[in-house]
Every structure is written in structure tokens, then in C-alpha cells.
Amino acid sequence: MEISSKYDPSLIEDKWYSEWLEKGFFRSTPDEREAYTVVIPPPNVTGVLHMGHMLNNTIQDVLVRRARMQGKNACWVPGTDHASIATEAKVVSMLKDQGIEKSSLTREQFLKYAWQWKEKYGGIILEQLKKLGASCDWDRTRFTMEDSLSEAVIEVFIDLYEKGLVYRGTRMVNWDPKGMTTLSDEEVIFKEVKDSLYYVKYQGVDFDGFLEVATARPETIAGDVAVCVHPEDPRYKNLVGKKVRVPLINREIEIITDTYIDIEFGTGVLKVTPAHDIHDYEIGLKHNLPVIDTLNNDGSISNDGTLFIGDDRFVARKKWVKSLKENGLLIKVEDYTHNVGFSERTDAVVEPKISTQWFLDMKEFMDKNPEVLSSVISDEVKFYPEKLKNTYKHWIENIRDWNISRQLWWGHRIPAWYNQNGEFVVSANKEDAIQKFKEKGMDVDADNIRQDEDVLDTWFSSWLWPISVFDGFKDKKELDYYYPTNDLVTAPEIMFFWVARMIMAGYEYTGKKPFKNVYYTGIVRDKQRRKMSKSLGNSPDPLVLISEHGADAVRLGMLLCSPAGNDILFDESQIQQGRNFCNKIWNAYRLVIGWEAENKELTNYESKSINWINGRIDNVLRENESHFDQFRLSSALMNLYKLIWDDFCSVYLEGVKPAFGDKISNQALDLTKEIFSKLMKTIHPFLPFISEEIFQGLNGNSEYCIISNYPISNSENLTHDFEIPISLVGEIRNIRAQKQMSPKETLNIQINNPINELIEYSEMIAKLGNVNIVDEISGSQVISLPLKTSEVLVELNIEIDKDEERKRLQSEIDYNKGFLKSVNAKLSNERFVQNAKPKIVERERQKLADTESKIFSLEESLKALG
RNA sequence: GGGAGCUUAGCUCAGUUGGUUCAGAGCAUCUGCCUUACAAGCAGAGGGUCACAGGUUCGAAUCCUGUAGCUCCCA
Numbered sequence: 001m002e003i004s005s006k007y008d009p010s011l012i013e014d015k016w017y018s019e020w021l022e023k024g025f026f027r028s029t030p031d032e033r034e035a036y037t038v039v040i041p042p043p044n045v046t047g048v049l050h051m052g053h054m055l056n057n058t059i060q061d062v063l064v065r066r067a068r069m070q071g072k073n074a075c076w077v078p079g080t081d082h083a084s085i086a087t088e089a090k091v092v093s094m095l096k097d098q099g100i101e102k103s104s105l106t107r108e109q110f111l112k113y114a115w116q117w118k119e120k121y122g123g124i125i126l127e128q129l130k131k132l133g134a135s136c137d138w139d140r141t142r143f144t145m146e147d148s149l150s151e152a153v154i155e156v157f158i159d160l161y162e163k164g165l166v167y168r169g170t171r172m173v174n175w176d177p178k179g180m181t182t183l184s185d186e187e188v189i190f191k192e193v194k195d196s197l198y199y200v201k202y203q204g205v206d207f208d209g210f211l212e213v214a215t216a217r218p219e220t221i222a223g224d225v226a227v228c229v230h231p232e233d234p235r236y237k238n239l240v241g242k243k244v245r246v247p248l249i250n251r252e253i254e255i256i257t258d259t260y261i262d263i264e265f266g267t268g269v270l271k272v273t274p275a276h277d278i279h280d281y282e283i284g285l286k287h288n289l290p291v292i293d294t295l296n297n298d299g300s301i302s303n304d305g306t307l308f309i310g311d312d313r314f315v316a317r318k319k320w321v322k323s324l325k326e327n328g329l330l331i332k333v334e335d336y337t338h339n340v341g342f343s344e345r346t347d348a349v350v351e352p353k354i355s356t357q358w359f360l361d362m363k364e365f366m367d368k369n370p371e372v373l374s375s376v377i378s379d380e381v382k383f384y385p386e387k388l389k390n391t392y393k394h395w396i397e398n399i400r401d402w403n404i405s406r407q408l409w410w411g412h413r414i415p416a417w418y419n420q421n422g423e424f425v426v427s428a429n430k431e432d433a434i435q436k437f438k439e440k441g442m443d444v445d446a447d448n449i450r451q452d453e454d455v456l457d458t459w460f461s462s463w464l465w466p467i468s469v470f471d472g473f474k475d476k477k478e479l480d481y482y483y484p485t486n487d488l489v490t491a492p493e494i495m496f497f498w499v500a501r502m503i504m505a506g507y508e509y510t511g512k513k514p515f516k517n518v519y520y521t522g523i524v525r526d527k528q529r530r531k532m533s534k535s536l537g538n539s540p541d542p543l544v545l546i547s548e549h550g551a552d553a554v555r556l557g558m559l560l561c562s563p564a565g566n567d568i569l570f571d572e573s574q575i576q577q578g579r580n581f582c583n584k585i586w587n588a589y590r591l592v593i594g595w596e597a598e599n600k601e602l603t604n605y606e607s608k609s610i611n612w613i614n615g616r617i618d619n620v621l622r623e624n625e626s627h628f629d630q631f632r633l634s635s636a637l638m639n640l641y642k643l644i645w646d647d648f649c650s651v652y653l654e655g656v657k658p659a660f661g662d663k664i665s666n667q668a669l670d671l672t673k674e675i676f677s678k679l680m681k682t683i684h685p686f687l688p689f690i691s692e693e694i695f696q697g698l699n700g701n702s703e704y705c706i707i708s709n710y711p712i713s714n715s716e717n718l719t720h721d722f723e724i725p726i727s728l729v730g731e732i733r734n735i736r737a738q739k740q741m742s743p744k745e746t747l748n749i750q751i752n753n754p755i756n757e758l759i760e761y762s763e764m765i766a767k768l769g770n771v772n773i774v775d776e777i778s779g780s781q782v783i784s785l786p787l788k789t790s791e792v793l794v795e796l797n798i799e800i801d802k803d804e805e806r807k808r809l810q811s812e813i814d815y816n817k818g819f820l821k822s823v824n825a826k827l828s829n830e831r832f833v834q835n836a837k838p839k840i841v842e843r844e845r846q847k848l849a850d851t852e853s854k855i856f857s858l859e860e861s862l863k864a865l866g
Numbered sequence: 867g868g869g870a871g872c873u874u875a876g877c878u879c880a881g882u883u884g885g886u887u888c889a890g891a892g893c894a895u896c897u898g899c900c901u902u903a904c905a906a907g908c909a910g911a912g913g914g915u916c917a918c919a920g921g922u923u924c925g926a927a928u929c930c931u932g933u934a935g936c937u938c939c940c941a
Contacts (some may be wrong), residue, residue, distance in 0.1 A: 005904060190941080390870050391939055398940075560877060560892075569878065577893070580906045586905035594903070635880070638892065658900060737898065737910040744901055819887070831924040840885050847887075
């Protein structure tokens with residue numbers, strides 16, 4: 001049978017994936033084995049796969065596959081998130097394209113469209129993950145808005161309300177005028193923006209002249225209720241308590257004092273606009289000032305804004321500036337760089353806004369659950385990389401109440417009910433609500449009860465994910481087995497949104513941590529370190545990459561360049577490297593299955609080689625255990641890459657490969673296949689498809705790589721006796737390259753005083769170096785190579801430049817003498833000999849002896865050259 | 867403004883309690899090879915004052931202090 005020299009992943013990937021599915025290898029049910037659990041960070045239900053998902057899910061799959069092969073009951077739970085604001089925004093824009101305005105629809109009509117959208121696009125991303133090879137238990141696929149998970153969300157809300165942790169309150173919140181909803185603090189992204197600072201005249205009422213006020217937001221002037229100066233500011237001391245006129249509006253406001261004011265900033269005078277700035281709001285509360293809200297929910301000027309009513313805030317700003325100028329009230333304009341908050345989802349400039357919302361009292365919550373912080377500090381929940389512990393600690397220690405209501409329709413509707421008097425109760429349904437109103441002695445008219453219009457923050461459902469995917473709020477059976485989960489693989493940017501809150505929910509509702517380890521991946525960037533994004537067009541389509549190069553190649557390309565905790569700089573050439581590696585393995589496979597075997601003795605050399613390669617494998621397995629423990633997957637993969645390519649292919653296979661026309665002993669062939677199979681198992685978590693294909697091919701399709709036992713390191717000792725022959729081969733090849741001789745040309749060498757290794761491995765030296773080892777070299781053109789106490793003479797068929805050869809030897813001697821000097825210096829330093837560990841001193845003595853003998857041998861060669 | 871971290875080869879990064887010839891790996895580069903598994907390959911080579919300046923030590927890429935530059939997080 002002819003097998004192509006080019007590995008074609010398209011021929012096998014789908015085949016194996018469906019076979020694994022069919023055999024149920026991904027499925028998990030509780031049994032007596034140790035559980036290994038991972039819950040997927042649920043992607044947005046209508047999202048599509050991007051490079052970040054690829055990295056994230058490849059890592060999870062590597063961990064899960066390895067655990068499965070280690071005999072654990074591996075359970076990887078997939079699912080999607082309803083992503084309230086993102087999905088609603090998509091549906092709104094889809095409807096707009098069809099000429100339908102959201103405002104023209106009832107809640108029910110809108111939700112119908114939204115569910116249709118979800119049915120159509122929901123879960124595409126999960127299908128895409130299958131192409132990557134993700135070994136999730138698909139029977140367990142969950143969705144944050146399905147019935148069971150929704151019930152858990154409502155139950156938790158009610159519970160927290162009854163515990164007094166959830167409250168309804170009027171606060172200054174972050175308002176997204178584009179999404180028309182509030183945002184949590186975490187959903188606000190601060191960016192540095194170049195703006196202008198306007199210096200405006202506030203005319204005195206009961207004094208001559210005016211106050212000069214610097215502001216970046218002239219469009220909010222109509223909302224001014226005071227101007228404020230620092231009590232110690234000598235410039236304004238005698239004006240305190242007097243009045244000024246609001247520019248253009250002419251309303252009179254008082255000059256007050258507060259120590260909040262920065263004397264250095266602007267003119268040292270602040271216009272106090274409580275409706276539109278958080279600090280002004282606080283000053284307003286302190287001084288009992290009124291609130292004038294000059295903006296509508298969509299960011300346009302409200303009736304209370306007096307001027308430019310209905311204009312967008314940024315349009316109004318320009319008009320205000322123009323008008324101030326025309327009226328001689330604008331003194332000057334300065335460039336001003338400051339940080340402005342933007343909505344994470346819609347990128348609109350966030351407006352501080354006073355509104356009534358639902359909050360979770362975080363201080364109280366943390367007092368009740370101190371483990372949320374202590375578990376991370378003590379590594380009970382371990383973060384990789386560790387440095388993120390600090391960030392977490394800082395956030396927790398400065399935590400603020402969590403605004404959990406959103407002015408959206410797509411999501412879990414808040415289970416609060418209002419009577420005709422505006423009083424409310426919290427309960428799961430209307431019937432219970434009526435009951436509760438009655439119990440509390442409040443008026444209740446069944447026809448006039450209405451449910452809160454708002455929905456809950458998406459993260460208010462995701463924070464329950466590790467519990468709710470096992471239906472842990474109803475039934476503890478699966479929870480007891482799978483929870484706490486083992487590893488969470490996610491992006492650092494959602495540490496506060498999600499990771500921290502899962503830890504909170506975990507301790508509140510199970511009394512336990514939700515996971516043991518959190519591995520934060522980096523952000524996928526392009527070669528110029530730009531974040532991959534749709535708008536930049538620098539993000540390749542992962543599915544195209546998979547179809548072009550194969551899933552294995554993509555996985556390897558992603559992982560090779562993603563050291564733990566670092567951003568990954570993605571470049572398609574890395575995937576080519578992955579593809580090349582697959583091809584290398586493929587060709588090794590072609591070689592081995594093409595060998596013809598016959599019944600003969602295993603040679604001494606073959607058995608040595610087998611011992612050596614097994615030792616190498618054991619060594620890598622041992623190193624990789626610690627790499628895996630530390631989530632250093634790149635290092636583990638690189639170890640395997642070199643093990644297979646350099647040790648197995650370039651040294652082992654080249655060494656035992658029978659000469660043209662010869663046959664190999666069947667014992668050696670069997671052992672080689674065994675070694676190859678072992679390597680395929682070892683690499684399987686990284687390259688699941690090609691490893692399964694080759695593993696099955698080597699073993700006559702009798703068993704599956706995916707559920708085989710992951711190899712463990714058996715021997716403690718790596719055989720080092722290969723090193724000297726290999727280094728000799730290297731030197732011979734080097735001479736060949738320097739003299740520009742063909743690799744095809746066989747050279748004669750003579751070994752004087754051969755040390756053991758050179759005798760034992762003479763066959764390998766001959767093969768890999770393409771040399772004949774003879775007793776006595778006949779020619780006169782000879783190069784000498786000292787090797788420990790032996791000397792190797794290489795006979796060349798070309799004239800040797802004796803001067804050049806002398807130079808080479810001399811420089812070698814000089815280098816070694818220099819080295820010898822430094823070793824001697826150390827050893828003759830009494831303080832070194834006294835203070836250094838004996839082992840270190842002994843090492844230095846050994847170096848001294850080795851170098852002396854090497855110099856001696858080099859000098860002999862130089863003499864021989866005449 | 868507050869906090870955390872980083873700086874090692876052209877690029878991306880390792881470097882574990884300070885001590886093997888410790889200055890490494892992969893990629894890239896250069897040279898020679900279509901050698902019977904693989905040119906998606908084989909063989910070989912070059913390349914770094916470990917950001918800078920001090921200090922501790924017998925010994926510093928590693929520990930301490932300062933300086934510069936960069937990144938991230940929070941307000």
C-alpha cells in the first residue's frame with residue numbers, strides 16, 4: 001500500500017472525532033474513580049470561534065485528555081452563556097436591519113425574536129469546538145438561560161434578598177446611553193482621551209467680577225447647583241457664601257467649600273453638577289444640594305437641560321462652547337488629557353447617572369465569606385501565574401457593591417413585584433408575591449401587580465456555573481462527585497467579572513471553593529502586539545486555519561508560543577511549524593511500517609539504542625510531570641517535540657534503520673513499534689488526531705490511543721553513555737561541513753586508546769557519521785580529534801592545509817588553557833574551598849583533571865603535525 | 867493619581883534553593899546537501915556586556931538599592 005509522503009489531516013480528523021463520539025469516550029458519569037472536572041468558560045451563545053477561544057479550549061483539552069489517560073474520570077462540561085447585553089444588542093441591530101425598532105415591540109414580541117435568533121445561531125461555536133478536537137461531554141451541554149439554570153438564578157436572588165444582601169437603592173451608576181442600560185464597574189473600560197478644558201466665566205451676583213471655572217463638560221452647565229472651592233484657598237476666601245450666576249442660564253448658585261477640591265487643578269474652582277459626576281454627587285449629598293438631571297437616557301439633552309434640548313450630548317457640547325464664546329463667557333480653552341470610561345460592550349462613553357437599581361452588598365458578603373480572599377492568598381485556590389494574586393487581593397479589598405440589574409429584556413427577569421403603591425416583595429412568581437403582600441399587610445390587587453422590568457446582570461448567572469451545570473442547587477449527587485472542579489482555564493480580563501464571583505458563590509452556596517487551580521491564559525495578539533480584533537482585520541478565521549493545516553497543527557502552533565501567563569504573539573508560520581512536525585511524525589511512521597523483518601538476534605547495538613531512547617522518554621516524562629503541575633504546557637510540548645524529532649527520528653531511527661535491502665530483526669521492529677506507540681500516547685493530549693491514527697496503525701486497530709494509559713516514567717537513570725559517541729558523530733559531520741565534503745562520501749577513521757563507549761557504539765558511529773572504523777589509516781591527510789583519553793584520527797581524501805590545522809589546534813589549546821586558569825584560580829582561592837559546598841569543589845577538581853588531559857592530547861596532535 | 871509586573875540572541879521566551887563548560891531553547895538567518903521515511907527534509911555554523919549604575923558574596927542573569935524604558939490592573 002502506498003502512503004503519501006505528505007500528511008493529510010483532512011483524511012482522518014473527522015473520522016476519529018466521530019468515532020470517539022460514537023464510542024462515548026467523552027462521556028462521564030460518576031463512578032469509583034477519581035474525578036477530574038473542568039467547566040468551560042461559556043462562550044456567548046451567538047458568538048463565533050476566535051483565536052482566544054482556540055487557545056483557551058486547546059489548553060483545556062490537553063489537560064482533560066491527559067487526565068482521562070491517567071485513569072481519572074475526566075469530565076469537561078461545555079455550554080454557552082446568554083450574554084445579556086451583547087446578544088440583545090445583536091438582536092436589536094438585526095431587527096433594525098429588517099426595519100423593526102425595539103421600541104415598537106412588546107417585551108414578549110422582542111423575546112420571541114431573541115429566542116429565534118438564539119435557536120438559529122446559538123451553539124454554532126460549540127460545533128466549531130468539535131473541529132478543534134475538544135473532548136467535551138456534549139451530553140452535558142448547558143445554557144445559562146435554560147429552565148434549570150434560570151431557576152437556580154432566581155432562587156439565589158431571592159435567597160440573597162432574604163439574607164439582606166441584595167437591596168434596591170438609588171445610587172450613581174454607570175449608564176450606557178447606547179445600550180440604554182446600567183453597567184457594573186467592571187464593564188467600564190477607561191481609556192485616555194484628548195479633550196479640551198474650557199475656562200468659563202461665572203458672573204458674581206452679590207460681588208463684583210466673576211469666578212473662573214475650568215470644566216471639560218460645558219454641556220452639563222445647566223445642571224450646576226453650586227460652585228465649590230477649597231476652604232484654605234486664599235484666592236476665594238472672602239467669596240465663600242456669596243453667589244454667582246450659571247452661565248447662559250442665569251440661575252443663582254452659591255459658592256461653597258469642600259476639602260475635596262484640588263487647589264492646583266484648573267482655577268481651583270469646581271462647578272458642582274451632582275447628576276453627572278460621581279464626586280459632584282457626593283459633594284451634593286454632603287451639602288444637601290438638589291439634583292438637576294440634564295440628560296435623557298439616550299444621552300440627549302433633557303428638558304431640564306434648558307438649552308439645546310434633544311441634541312446629543314456631544315453636539316450640545318459644541319453648541320454650548322459656541323454660545324459661551326458669543327456671549328463673552330469663554331475665557332480660554334486648553335488641551336486636556338484625561339481618562340474617560342467607555343462601555344465594554346457598545347463602546348459608548350459611559351454617563352454617570354443617578355438611578356434606582358438592585359445591588360449586592362459586597363462588604364457584608366465578604367464579611368460572611370472571608371474564604372473568598374483567604375483561599376486565594378493561601379493557594380487553596382491556586383492562581384497561575386501567581387502574580388495575579390496581588391491584583392485579586394487589591395480588588396477584593398477595595399470591593400464595591402455590585403449593581404446587578406440591567407435595563408434589558410434578554411436575561412433573567414428580576415423576581416420583584418410591585419403593588420399599586422410602588423411597594424415591592426421578592427418572590428419567584430406572582431402567586432407567591434400576592435401571598436407575601438398579604439403577609440406583610442400591604443395592599444394587593446392581583447390585576448395591578450407588575451413585575452420589575454429589569455433583568456439580572458449576565459454574570460449573576462455565570463457565577464453559579466460550576467454548581468448549576470451539575471444541578472447542584474436541586475440535587476447534591478453529582479455535585480458531591482464533580483465539585484470542587486479541578487482546573488479553570490480563562491482569560492485574566494474576566495478575573496473580576498467571573499473568577500472572583502464564582503469563588504464567592506462557591507463559598508456561599510457549597511461552603512467550598514469552586515476549583516483548585518485557575519490558569520490564566522494570555523491574550524492572543526498579532527506579531528505587532530496588537531490585540532486581535534474584527535475591526536483591525538488581523539484575526540485569522542480559526543476554522544479556515546484548521547481546514548488548511550489540520551487541527552493538530554493549529555493546536556501545536558498555538559501552544560508552542562504560549563508560555564504560561566504571557567500574551568501569545570500569533571503568526572501563521574507557527575502553524576506551519578505544527579504542520580511540519582505532524583509531517584515529520586507521519587514520515588517516521590511510513591518508515592517504520594515499511595520495514596521488513598526477519599527472525600534474527602537483536603544486536604547489542606540495537607538493544608543499547610532501545611535502552612537509550614527509553615531512558616530519554618522516561619526523562620522527558622519525569623520533567624513533564626513538573627511542567628504540567630505548573631501549567632507550563634509550552635515547555636512540556638517543546639520537550640516532546642525535541643524528543644520525537646531529535647532523539648527518536650534523528651538518532652534512534654537513523655541508527656537502527658536497516659541498510660538498503662537489509663531486513664530488521666522482528667524483535668527490534670516490535671520494540672520500535674512499542675516505543676513509537678508510547679510516544680504517540682505521550683503526545684496525544686496535544687495532537688489527538690495524528691497520534692490516534694498512528695497508534696492504531698501500529699497496533700492493528702486493536703485499541704484506542706485516547707483511552708490508553710498515559711505513560712509514566714519507570715527508570716530513574718538516563719543512560720549517559722550515548723553522549724560521547726554522539727559528540728564524535730557531531731565532530732565528524734562538522735569536519736565534513738567545514739571541508740565542504742559530500743555526506744555521501746564514506747571516511748576512514750582510526751581510534752586510538754578507545755574508551756568503552758566508543759567500542760560499544762562503533763556501529764552507530766559508523767552509520768550516523770558515515771565512516772569506516774579501520775585499524776590503521778593508510779593515508780597521510782589526517783585530522784586528530786581528542787576525546788576524553790582516546791584519540792580519533794579522521795582520514796581525508798583531500799589535501800589538508802597544515803598551517804590551518806595547526807591554527808585550529810592552537811586555538812583549541814588556548815581556549816582550554818584559559819579555562820584551566822579560571823578553574824585553578826577558583827581552587828587556589830582558600831575562601832572558595834572553605835565556603836563552597838564540597839560537591840561544587842569536587843566538580844571543579846574534576847574539570848581540572850579533564851581539561852589537563854585534553855590539553856595534553858591536543859598538544860600531542862600538534863607535535864605529530866610537525 | 868494608586869498598585870503589580872517586566873527588561874536575557876534578529877523574534878518569542880526558558881533559566882527552579884546564588885555554584886556543572888551557565889549564558890540556553892524554538893523560530894528566523896547563513897553554508898553545504900534532491901543521502902532510498904520526510905526539501906513540510908538532512909547536516910553544519912554564526913549570533914547575547916543577561917536594560918543601566920552601585921552593593922552583598924569566595925562566587926550574581928539569579929539577592930538588595932537606585933535610575934531609565936515598557937506593560938498590565940484599579941480609580
